[in-house]
Each structure stands twice: as structure tokens, then as C-alpha cells.
Amino acid sequence: MAVEVAADGVFSQVGIVFPAGTTMIEEVGDPSRVLVAGDPPAGFALFGWVDGNVHLDQLAVHPDHGRRGVGGRLVEALCAHAAAVGARAVTLTTFRDVPWNGPWYARRGFTVLDPAEWGPELAALVDHERELGIELAPRVVMRRLL
Secondary structure (H helix, E strand, O other): OHHHHHHHHHHHHHOOOOOOOOOOHHHOOOHHHEEEEOOOOOEEEEEEEEOOEEEEEEEEEOHHHOOOOHHHHHHHHHHHHHHHOOOOEEEEEEEOOOOOOHHHHHOOOOEEOOHHHOOHHHHHHHHHHHHHOOOOOOEEEEEEEO
8 A cells, every 4th residue: 555655664764664575554354454544545554453452553644644633533543443342452562762653652642561561462463573674673562541
């Protein structure tokens, strides 16, 4: 999807270039795992379940639509969906110091989880991200209780 490629390209501003083969949205076979903003799409939130919580796998907003609240609305829609389906929290992994990652999620009610608080699926997911080479800068696991 053009949104994902363009959104990933913004990371080059902070020296992060994702390894080939880490594109996610094209691999999703279940459209119920994706919230889309706009028509044509300006952004999306890809999610699943990890350790009994809704997990935000990826949030992407096309740079042409950045800084207009698209990402924030997607996060709020995802949290509302998660609460409606009985999840007690939304989790995610993100870059700790990239301004539109860790600090951005913190302003939206997410807090950093200590590894001792990770469930087995979340720990396996973090290990998998490391194997893929996504840990190109310090990363954290965050959670927002619902």
C-alpha cells in the first residue's frame, strides 16, 4: 500500500531505513484487522491480539496527511474497538525516541512496559521483530489500559 511505503520513508529523516521484507499491510488476509482512514486511504491501523489484549501492529499515515490528527483518530478508534470487544488494554512496540513514535503514544495515554510485565506472546513478538532487523534504534513496548 502506498500509505505504508510513504510513511516508512519518513523514518529516513532520523536515520532509520526498514529492512526489505518487513512490509506488513500487504500480508494481511483478514480485512477486519485493519482500520482505514479516508477514501482514498490517508492512513491505517493494523492490529491483532497478543496475550489477550488488542495489539497495534502498525500505524501508518501518508506524509501528505500528517499532522492533521489522522493518526490520533485511528488510535482512538482502535482503543474504542478494543474496549467494545472486551480487551482490557492496547499494546504496541515502537521506537522509544522517535518524536512521532514513543513520545507521541505517551501523549495519548500509553506507558512503557517493563519486560517483566510482558506476556509470552509479547515477548515472542519482540524477539521476532529483532530477528527481522526492525530494532534499528531503541524500542519499547507500550500499553494503554482501557
